[in-house]
């Protein structure tokens with residue numbers, strides 16, 4: 001299992017890659033599979049603001065692109081004082097692959113940590129059944 005120290009080092013390395021010239025709110029997310037593989041993502045903004053994509057969705061799509069749908073945890077890193085929770089759209093996207101996922105969010109600046117079950121953040125996610 002990856003240590004918190006390794007996660008922080010990975011997130012610190014990736015944070016400059018977040019492309020957030022409009023909001024200046026940089027986010028790194030890392031999807032961890034059940035077998036412990038890590039797939040990162042950063043937020044990528046666009047001058048047509050609505051085209052922006054959150055770091056969490058980039059991380060999930062990175063895992064799926066690499067053949068891994070068994071997402072177990074999503075780590076989130078921001079530079080805010082308090083850890084942030086994922087937006088509603090990202091909650092639904094994570095639930096597509098694992099409604100039982102765990103979300104772990106850290107502040108890179110204060111080291112504070114919060115953890116939720118995805119089910120707490122998005123009870124009754126949409127599905128077609």
Ligand code: THU
Nearest residue numbers: 023025027043054055085086087
């Ligand atoms: N953002 C994320 O990457 N993840 C979230 O959970 C919430 C928001 C991004 C989108 C946008 O680039 C910036 O943060 C401000 O909303």
